[in-house]
Amino acid sequence: MYNDYFLQDKLIQRKQQNAFRTLRLPDAKIDFCSNDYLGIASIGNFHNINDLGINQRDNSLGSFNQDKILFTGSAGSRLLAGNYSLIEETERQIARFHDAESGLIFNSGYDANIGLLSCVPQKGDTIIYDFLSHASIRDGIRLSLAQSFAFLHNDLNDLERRLKHSTGTIFVVTETVFSMDGDYCPLGEIINLCKKYNAHLILDEAHATGVVGEKGEGLAQHLNYHKEVFARVHTFGKACGCHGAIVLGTQNLRDYLINFARSFIYSTALPPHAIATIARSYAIFPLMKEEREHLKYLVSFFQSANISYPKLISNTPIQVVIVEGNSEVKKVATLLQENNLDVRPILYPTVPKGKERLRIVLHSFNTIEKVELLVRLLSNKD
Numbered sequence: 001m002y003n004d005y006f007l008q009d010k011l012i013q014r015k016q017q018n019a020f021r022t023l024r025l026p027d028a029k030i031d032f033c034s035n036d037y038l039g040i041a042s043i044g045n046f047h048n049i050n051d052l053g054i055n056q057r058d059n060s061l062g063s064f065n066q067d068k069i070l071f072t073g074s075a076g077s078r079l080l081a082g083n084y085s086l087i088e089e090t091e092r093q094i095a096r097f098h099d100a101e102s103g104l105i106f107n108s109g110y111d112a113n114i115g116l117l118s119c120v121p122q123k124g125d126t127i128i129y130d131f132l133s134h135a136s137i138r139d140g141i142r143l144s145l146a147q148s149f150a151f152l153h154n155d156l157n158d159l160e161r162r163l164k165h166s167t168g169t170i171f172v173v174t175e176t177v178f179s180m181d182g183d184y185c186p187l188g189e190i191i192n193l194c195k196k197y198n199a200h201l202i203l204d205e206a207h208a209t210g211v212v213g214e215k216g217e218g219l220a221q222h223l224n225y226h227k228e229v230f231a232r233v234h235t236f237g238k239a240c241g242c243h244g245a246i247v248l249g250t251q252n253l254r255d256y257l258i259n260f261a262r263s264f265i266y267s268t269a270l271p272p273h274a275i276a277t278i279a280r281s282y283a284i285f286p287l288m289k290e291e292r293e294h295l296k297y298l299v300s301f302f303q304s305a306n307i308s309y310p311k312l313i314s315n316t317p318i319q320v321v322i323v324e325g326n327s328e329v330k331k332v333a334t335l336l337q338e339n340n341l342d343v344r345p346i347l348y349p350t351v352p353k354g355k356e357r358l359r360i361v362l363h364s365f366n367t368i369e370k371v372e373l374l375v376r377l378l379s380n381k382d
């Protein structure tokens with residue numbers, strides 16, 4: 001056995017904090033934790049693409065034999081042998097869907113954020129980001145040579161205070177739907193501040209993709225602010241039920257990323273079957289109105305329910321119940337698990353001490369009866 005004693009200390013520390021992470025295989029419990037908001041990953045692309053009335057070229061699968069797609073793999077980085085027409089057609093399809101000039105697909109949302117944020121802001125520039133931004137945003141910023149400052153979560157005064165003291169080209173980064181709190185950013189106000197201080201806005205729409213808006217177009221486009229945003233990141237690992245992400249912006253931004261984003265340049269392209277799945281999810285998003293309506297209904301039901309623990313205010317499928325302390329939150333999650341409800345605890349140090357929580361994700365395929373059961377279990381504290 002290899003003597004890796006130098007790993008021990010931090011692992012023991014994690015166990016002492018009651019925060020040791022382990023991998024779990026799925027069981028047949030009711031899903032209240034995945035990012036599969038519309039059931040595309042678990043149930044499949046069950047809507048008929050033909051219902052959309054789009055032609056084969058438009059849905060970008062037309063010139064491809066779908067059987068062949070399933071059996072072909074990746075042959076290298078997009079800049080070498082890994083590029084192919086389906087991936088470029090899909091980029092154009094998604095850019096059209098989101099009313100953007102251009103788009104570039106990355107292998108994951110993590111790659112998209114670190115690629116974009118590490119190469120666009122330069123030395124002497126300033127990045128201002130929401131304190132609750134996802135780890136991939138933070139890691140991208142850490143890789144950048146620009147100076148960076150966090151502003152308090154959704155706090156416009158703090159953002160403006162930071163903007164006043166910024167130098168160089170200024171970038172503001174935030175999420176439209178926050179992954180841990182489930183709330184929206186105050187987009188209109190942020191756009192106004194960006195205009196006032198000549199800052200460029202970068203939005204992570206990971207949790208809004210497929211869910212927010214008439215056809216799942218995301219918050220910026222839904223509110224018609226998308227033309228004022230420098231870059232939008234839409235990820236495919238949530239409602240799309242697949243993997244990867246796209247950065248939307250100008251053709252110049254696309255060219256720039258192809259030249260300078262290291263997570264794009266030095267990584268093997270996604271295989272055609274992944275791209276075909278993404279294209280298909282985008283083709284059926286506009287059809288999934290009923291699913292989005294049902295989700296809205298579950299969200300408002302859960303928000304207005306009386307339970308024994310404090311809830312965060314959230315109008316999105318991400319619902320948060322605060323249960324202080326790692327042991328306590330694990331205890332409540334175990335009770336829910338024993339009742340066949342798959343709800344996971346989010347522990348310190350992933351969230352600050354005292355903010356340990358149950359992160360409950362509602363889905364279009366969850367029934368009201370199961371949400372009622374969840375509410376009942378969370379109402380009997382003792």
Ligand SMILES: Cc1ncc(COP(=O)(O)O)c(C=O)c1O
Nearest residue numbers: 108109110134136179206235237
């Ligand atoms: C807000 C946000 N951005 C980016 C990512 C990373 O996306 P991916 O899982 O595709 O790497 C996530 C995933 O958890 C996320 O929640």
